[in-house]
Amino acid sequence: MQMKEKLSPFQTAILVYLTQSGVTLFSLPRLVAEAFGTNGWIGLIIISFIVNINMILIWLVYKMSKGKSMFEIIAIFPKWITFSFCVFIAVVWMLLGIMVILKFSMIIKVLFYQNVSLIYLLSMSYILTYLLLKKDIYQIAKATVVLFYFTVWTVFLLAFHLPEFSFIRLTPFIFKGDTDMLKGGLSIFTALLGYELSILYVHKIDRKPLRSLLVGNSITSVIYLGVTFVSYGFFSFEQLLREMYPVVTLLGYISFPVLERVENFTFSVFGLKVLMTIVMYLWGTKELIQYQFKRIKTNFIVMGILIIGFSVSFVPKVIKDVDQWLTYITYAATAIAILLPIFLLLTILTSKILNRKAANE
Amino acid sequence: MRKDRNRLLKDFKLQKEQIFEKPNFAGESILQKFISDFKISSDLSVTEFPHFTVKIYYFSYLINKDHYEQFLASIRNITAEELQSFLNHSEFKVLTEMDSVEEAILSGSAILFTENQAYDLPFKEGKGRSISPSETETVILGAHEAFVESVDMNLSLIRKRVMSSQLKTIKLLVGNKAKRNVYLLYLEGVASEKDVEEIKNRILSIHNDAIVDTNMLVQYIDEHPNSPFPQFYTTERPDVTAYKLFEGKVVGLMENSPFAFCTPVSFFDFMESMDDFGQRWIVGTFIKVTRYIAILVTLLFTALYVAVSTYHYEMIPQALLPTLLESRSKVPFPPVIEALFLEFLLELLREAGARLPTKVGQTIGIVGGIVIGQAAVQAGITSNILIIVVAASAIASFVVPSYLLSASIRIVRFGFIIISGFWGNLGIIFGMGILIIHLSTLTNLNSPYLLPISPMYPKFFKYTMIRGPFKKKTERG
Numbered sequence: 001m002q003m004k005e006k007l008s009p010f011q012t013a014i015l016v017y018l019t020q021s022g023v024t025l026f027s028l029p030r031l032v033a034e035a036f037g038t039n040g041w042i043g044l045i046i047i048s049f050i051v052n053i054n055m056i057l058i059w060l061v062y063k064m065s066k067g068k069s070m071f072e073i074i075a076i077f078p079k080w081i082t083f084s085f086c087v088f089i090a091v092v093w094m095l096l097g098i099m100v101i102l103k104f105s106m107i108i109k110v111l112f113y114q115n116v117s118l119i120y121l122l123s124m125s126y127i128l129t130y131l132l133l134k135k136d137i138y139q140i141a142k143a144t145v146v147l148f149y150f151t152v153w154t155v156f157l158l159a160f161h162l163p164e165f166s167f168i169r170l171t172p173f174i175f176k177g178d179t180d181m182l183k184g185g186l187s188i189f190t191a192l193l194g195y196e197l198s199i200l201y202v203h204k205i206d207r208k209p210l211r212s213l214l215v216g217n218s219i220t221s222v223i224y225l226g227v228t229f230v231s232y233g234f235f236s237f238e239q240l241l242r243e244m245y246p247v248v249t250l251l252g253y254i255s256f257p258v259l260e261r262v263e264n265f266t267f268s269v270f271g272l273k274v275l276m277t278i279v280m281y282l283w284g285t286k287e288l289i290q291y292q293f294k295r296i297k298t299n300f301i302v303m304g305i306l307i308i309g310f311s312v313s314f315v316p317k318v319i320k321d322v323d324q325w326l327t328y329i330t331y332a333a334t335a336i337a338i339l340l341p342i343f344l345l346l347t348i349l350t351s352k353i354l355n356r357k358a359a360n361e
Numbered sequence: 362m363r364k365d366r367n368r369l370l371k372d373f374k375l376q377k378e379q380i381f382e383k384p385n386f387a388g389e390s391i392l393q394k395f396i397s398d399f400k401i402s403s404d405l406s407v408t409e410f411p412h413f414t415v416k417i418y419y420f421s422y423l424i425n426k427d428h429y430e431q432f433l434a435s436i437r438n439i440t441a442e443e444l445q446s447f448l449n450h451s452e453f454k455v456l457t458e459m460d461s462v463e464e465a466i467l468s469g470s471a472i473l474f475t476e477n478q479a480y481d482l483p484f485k486e487g488k489g490r491s492i493s494p495s496e497t498e499t500v501i502l503g504a505h506e507a508f509v510e511s512v513d514m515n516l517s518l519i520r521k522r523v524m525s526s527q528l529k530t531i532k533l534l535v536g537n538k539a540k541r542n543v544y545l546l547y548l549e550g551v552a553s554e555k556d557v558e559e560i561k562n563r564i565l566s567i568h569n570d571a572i573v574d575t576n577m578l579v580q581y582i583d584e585h586p587n588s589p590f591p592q593f594y595t596t597e598r599p600d601v602t603a604y605k606l607f608e609g610k611v612v613g614l615m616e617n618s619p620f621a622f623c624t625p626v627s628f629f630d631f632m633e634s635m636d637d638f639g640q641r642w643i644v645g646t647f648i649k650v651t652r653y654i655a656i657l658v659t660l661l662f663t664a665l666y667v668a669v670s671t672y673h674y675e676m677i678p679q680a681l682l683p684t685l686l687e688s689r690s691k692v693p694f695p696p697v698i699e700a701l702f703l704e705f706l707l708e709l710l711r712e713a714g715a716r717l718p719t720k721v722g723q724t725i726g727i728v729g730g731i732v733i734g735q736a737a738v739q740a741g742i743t744s745n746i747l748i749i750v751v752a753a754s755a756i757a758s759f760v761v762p763s764y765l766l767s768a769s770i771r772i773v774r775f776g777f778i779i780i781s782g783f784w785g786n787l788g789i790i791f792g793m794g795i796l797i798i799h800l801s802t803l804t805n806l807n808s809p810y811l812l813p814i815s816p817m818y819p820k821f822f823k824y825t826m827i828r829g830p831f832k833k834k835t836e837r838g
Contacts (some may be wrong), residue, residue, distance in 0.1 A: 147794075
């Protein structure tokens with residue numbers, strides 16, 4: 001069997017899922033409760049639907065440009081425009097990746113490893129990130145699939161909570177309580193971010209690009225929905241609002257006959273999921289920088305990104321600072337996710353019209 | 362006949378002394394070259410004839426003496442002209458190059474030099490070990506024959522199993538000084554021509570003085586020489602080799618090596634045994650799944666013990682806690698030292714057992730069993746529970762059917778123990794991350810190492826991950 005250097009639909013779906021599934025998962029049920037109130041899990045379906053529309057936009061870019069990459073599309077602009085454009089996106093994505101590493105490391109330090117210095121935790125993440133980042137997207141995707149198998153079993157741990165699940169806790173009310181649909185909805189939307197990176201690799205997908213993207217998002221949505229639904233039936237609504245990281249609390253209830261309180265183990269396993277989010281965002285950054293500076297060797301760019309990332313990691317001091325950073329960065333990333341495909345679509349359309357005019361003249 | 366033979370042997374002894382005398386006939390530059398090349402070879406024999414200018418050179422232990430004597434008897438009483446016409450009409454190959462003369466005589470031919478030509482008299486003797494059951498890859502159900510050092514015998518073992526004209530063989534020479542034949546075998550139309558070409562080029566590009574075994578050869582042609590994991594599948598079983606040929610793989614045989622290599626292979630090929638196919642598919646699948654669990658146990662069990670007993674006591678259920686604490690209380694070292702000590706001792710025992718003769722090996726087993734089992738605990742060096750853990754992971758490591766993979770995994774396990782001693786569970790996951798990234802980027806002949814898991818090909822699962830039921834129709838990868 002000889003392998004083509006293309007992403008198979010399955011790999012793409014897994015890549016999208018693991019990029020989307022990040023640190024927000026741990027606080028997701030609370031975020032949903034804050035945003036949509038009672039039975040907020042229904043709201044997740046709506047958000048997931050919006051993401052699907054956004055994915056269709058990305059697919060349209062691919063379809064209308066007849067398989068061109070994003071860089072080929074923006075090549076018609078003058079250099080200074082593409083430069084500032086790429087650098088802006090690169091900075092946002094890089095900061096997002098870095099803050100995700102930082103947040104996960106801080107959570108794990110606060111919850112399980114209070115005496116371990118943050119530098120150790122960060123170094124571990126950066127070493128793993130480096131190992132993946134120096135490879136190309138095809139290799140990253142191969143590792144992603146194995147990491148998926150290694151982490152996906154954690155979803156089935158939800159079965160441990162089913163005996164404690166009670167429909168009464170769901171309450172008969174829908175979207176009641178102190179809700180903040182717009183701001184809250186946006187914060188939940190950020191939990192599904194990560195799919196927008198597919199604009200960089202959509203042309204590398206072997207076949208059925210739209211379906212593989214949608215399947216990826218569906219996997220994320222189903223898992224998010226499952227976790228949120230179980231949390232709604234496991235915790236009371238009030239409790240859910242007060243839990244900082246409801247999913248971590250959920251994990252704490254799991255026990256096996258020979259091992260109990262395995263949450264620090266399973267939480268570390270989640271780290272590998274978070275790793276893929278980081279790797280993909282930094283990969284996006286790497287691609288954008290590489291496009292601007294074609295002469296620099298890839299390894300130097302990767303090292304540069306990681307060194308900058310490591311240094312920036314020491315600016316925020318506590319999780320609250322990181323959350324503040326993350327809020328602004330994810331807003332920017334959300335804007336990129338929605339506007340970038342639209343902008344590219346417009347570019348393709350205008351260049352087509354201009355070409356046609358030129359041909360007519 | 363016997364008398365004849367004795368006389369001939371006497372002749373040989375006399376002639377041996379004359380071997381390196383300057384030939385008394387002219388125009389035989391190939392003979393001169395031959396003589397200068399084989400200058401100091403006291404084991405080289407020569408037969409000369411009084412009535413014609415012919416010399417036959419050979420290594421007496423490489424040729425079949427009976428055949429040779431028959432040949433001598435047939436030419437002894439003929440004239441020089443008759444001999445020439447006999448040689449012209451015989452099937453003996455004429456050798457024109459010095460290289461081919463050298464190759465022929467070293468592979469067991471006698472070389473007959475006439476005034477201006479050299480003839481290859483193939484009286485090769487198939488001396489060597491007879492076929493015996495495999496020691497490294499034993500099976501309960503299935504054929505017991507294993508390869509031997511003679512490549513001809515090995516080829517015959519494969520030909521017997523793959524009776525098809527589509528089985529193609531390519532002969533290559535490896536090594537600068539000591540040349541050795543390597544045979545590449547593949548089924549035409551089943552194996553990829555690209556693979557054959559690639560492996561051929563890689564073997565031809567080796568410029569090394571001497572490669573003595575298949576397991577050495579494959580390390581010269583693999584893509585990731587610094588990985589601890591074996592990338593070419595080597596086996597000494599002809600039935601496995603035949604099976605791999607039918608799967609579309611390229612097989613390599615090397616002269617004087619009882620191992621064949623197969624490529625392209627994935628990690629899961631190392632987890633297979635011919636026994637799986639002899640069993641009912643449900644049993645076979647169960648055994649395969651057991652092996653995957655065994656790999657995880659080998660890799661992580663001791664590491665998990667170290668992590669839990671160093672950092673995560675809360676993970677142990679209350680009922681088990683007193684037992685563990687009691688067994689740990691006498692031990693003065695941290696768990697990681699204790700575990701490394703015991704694991705290292707076990708590796709020593711294993712290595713000692715592997716090199717020693719069977720009878721002495723048993724003594725090692727008893728000494729090791731008593732020292733590790735009883736004395737270490739009583740002396741307070743290790744805890745009881747750790748012994749169970751280490752024993753379990755050692756047993757699990759022997760479940761892996763491939764000796765090469767089993768050895769790699771045992772090495773990697775030490776990494777996990779050390780890292781879990783530093784960072785506990787987080788360290789284990791970190792190590793797992795590195796291992797996964799490493800394995801998923803490995804390749805063998807440009808084919809991914811973790812195929813069909815990554816990249817994912819679910820339709821091959823039933824041939825690799827599990828042992829699916831046999832189909833009446835053949836499907837190929």
